[in-house]
Amino acid sequence: MPRNLRLKAARAARGMSQKDLAEAVGVTRQTINAVESGDYNPTIRLCIAICRVLGRTLDEIFWEVGDSDQQG
Amino acid sequence: MISKGSGKRPEREQLDEMQVRIRDRIGNQSFMMISYLLLLDIGLGGFGIRWLPYPVNVFIIVLFSLGVYEVRKVWSGAHAGPRDKSRSRVSAAAAVIAALMAAAIVVAYARSAARPQDSADGGGILVFLSSLAIIAAVLVAGIMSRWKSGKGEE
Numbered sequence: 001m002p003r004n005l006r007l008k009a010a011r012a013a014r015g016m017s018q019k020d021l022a023e024a025v026g027v028t029r030q031t032i033n034a035v036e037s038g039d040y041n042p043t044i045r046l047c048i049a050i051c052r053v054l055g056r057t058l059d060e061i062f063w064e065v066g067d068s069d070q071q072g
Numbered sequence: 073m074i075s076k077g078s079g080k081r082p083e084r085e086q087l088d089e090m091q092v093r094i095r096d097r098i099g100n101q102s103f104m105m106i107s108y109l110l111l112l113d114i115g116l117g118g119f120g121i122r123w124l125p126y127p128v129n130v131f132i133i134v135l136f137s138l139g140v141y142e143v144r145k146v147w148s149g150a151h152a153g154p155r156d157k158s159r160s161r162v163s164a165a166a167a168v169i170a171a172l173m174a175a176a177i178v179v180a181y182a183r184s185a186a187r188p189q190d191s192a193d194g195g196g197i198l199v200f201l202s203s204l205a206i207i208a209a210v211l212v213a214g215i216m217s218r219w220k221s222g223k224g225e226e
Contacts, residue, residue, distance in 0.1 A: 027088035028154040040090050 001038035007061050008036050010054045024053045091150040098144045106137035128183075135176060 011021050018036070022029040027046065034040035035050075042050070047062050054061065087095065113129055116122070123129060145151045 022154065026154060028091065028149060030149050031088050031090040031154075034090060043089055046089060 001041060002064075003038045004036050004061070007050070010056050010061055014054060021050070021053060025049045086153045087150060088154050091153070094148045095145055095150040098141060098148065098150070102137055102141040102144075105140065106134060109133045109137065
């Protein structure tokens with residue numbers, strides 16, 4: 001799976017660390033790191049929880065828009 | 073009468089979705105490993121190779137597989153939920169359990185190697201006592217968990 005740079009950017013825009021986001025969502029920091037690095041494919045429930053915390057939509061963070069976004 | 077309850081762990085102790093997936097994968101692999109090791113032991117027995125007498129051989133195979141399962145769970149961080157404040161204590165407890173398992177394996181092997189004529193009875197006693205200890209530990213952990221979640225006797 002490709003890295004999710006949009007998630008990382010959205011998190012950084014809020015000034016949150018991976019640990020902060022993990023605690024807000026209710027998962028471990030390792031899970032957030034795995035989602036950002038593309039090592040783990042989150043469920044829709046986790047995706048929605050992350051979007052709620054970051055104030056973004058699912059499309060903005062998790063929709064795959066093409067090959068240009070797939071390189072980490 | 074003990075209340076039935078939902079049987080679910082308190083939310084603060086629940087593993088997150090990635091931890092559940094990792095734990096299940098490790099569990100499946102451990103199950104296959106114990107199956108293969110037991111089959112290998114049976115196969116070797118068919119060729120006349122008995123590395124340890126029954127039941128010590130089975131005991132060591134099971135204990136080894138359990139130890140690998142616990143160590144891999146802790147190593148992968150799938151042993152305690154994100155909200156479980158006792159994560160470090162759980163890791164320490166898992167390390168102690170793994171060390172005890174390793175010690176039990178060494179003792180069982182050394183005892184059987186030193187006195188093979190007595191190993192059948194000694195091995196049986198070892199397996200029986202170890203099984204009692206594990207069952208008691210699991211029961212106590214389950215009872216303590218129910219007390220903490222407020223689901224006790226009515």
